[in-house]
Amino acid sequence: MRVLILGASGMLGFDLARVFSGRELLLSDLKIEGKNSATADITDLISLRKLFKDFKPEAVVNASAYTDVDACETNPELAYAVNADGAGNIAFCANELPNCKLVHVSTDYVFDGLDGKPHSESDTVNPLGIYGKSKLEGEKKVRALAKNSVVARTALLYGRQKINFVKKILERAEKKLPITVPDDMIGSPTYSLELARIIERLIDRGEPGIYHTVNKGWCSRFDWAKKICALAGLQASIAPIKSATLISAAPRPLFSALLNKKLEATIGDTMKPWEEALAEFISKDLNYNARP
Ligand SMILES: NC(=O)c1ccc[n+]([C@@H]2O[C@H](COP(=O)([O-])OP(=O)(O)OC[C@H]3O[C@@H](n4cnc5c(N)ncnc54)[C@H](OP(=O)(O)O)[C@@H]3O)[C@@H](O)[C@H]2O)c1
16 A cells, blocks of 8 residues: 655654555655655645655555644744645645545644543534644645545644653653643643554544544643653652743643544544553653663
């Protein structure tokens, strides 16, 4: 099966490349060039169409996005160009090919989190900031333009590639710096390798539709930070704060835990509880067990 991964230099893109390594693979991004790779700007429909026509993918995963949540507030044009129109371009190209399946990755930030309950796929969306609004537009375009498409909403990603919450906490703990994190922001931490694994199963077996794809369960950032340090065997001084004391450009949902209801009801939810996935990342990807 020929698989095209868009956003291949990103955190999820890196793990998708690991999971799909046994397939005929084309990795694509703004800056990737080399064997089995191509530079492509998803906002440029003409060159994207050429890429699709040349490679003729049987499956496409869109892991590309403008993911800087705060920067989206000051640059909404770029946010909509990439997260909404770019996603629509990909769907248009995928739909032109016979039997090409598309998995488009979206976010828990399509919810406002105001009711303090974990969300299933059928819950009402109401994004608070530009990032979530532009991603929701992207979902709608993908669903409208590509009949054979899966939208996979995920949350709080961490992985080997790029700086992320888990790596930041470990870095501060290693340096014995104090750590302060909100205890009132709740979500479902998700290991990007686990997400890549479920995306592979969705390509092979998933019916079109919207799926929540997170590691099971949820926690506050404070509990997450404590677990990270405990699993790495690091002593750390971690203090809870309230999110209202943080200065950030973008509004964020306070409670954005997701439930993988559609996975459960269809191909089966094989995603691990968040603590188990975190343990796998810290021991296997970051080799903490092997450290003196
Ligand atoms: N990270 C999270 O916590 C989180 C949470 C929920 C959902 N998600 C979703 O999960 C997906 C993957 O996120 P991630 O954290 O892996 O993202 P990431 O590490 O920021 O990677 C995004 C990738 O998209 C590429 N990209 C940006 N604009 C592009 C364009 N115009 N054309 C082609 N490529 C472009 C980026 O390239 P450059 O590096 O060259 O800019 C980068 O490689 C995204 O859809 C995101 O919205 C992420």
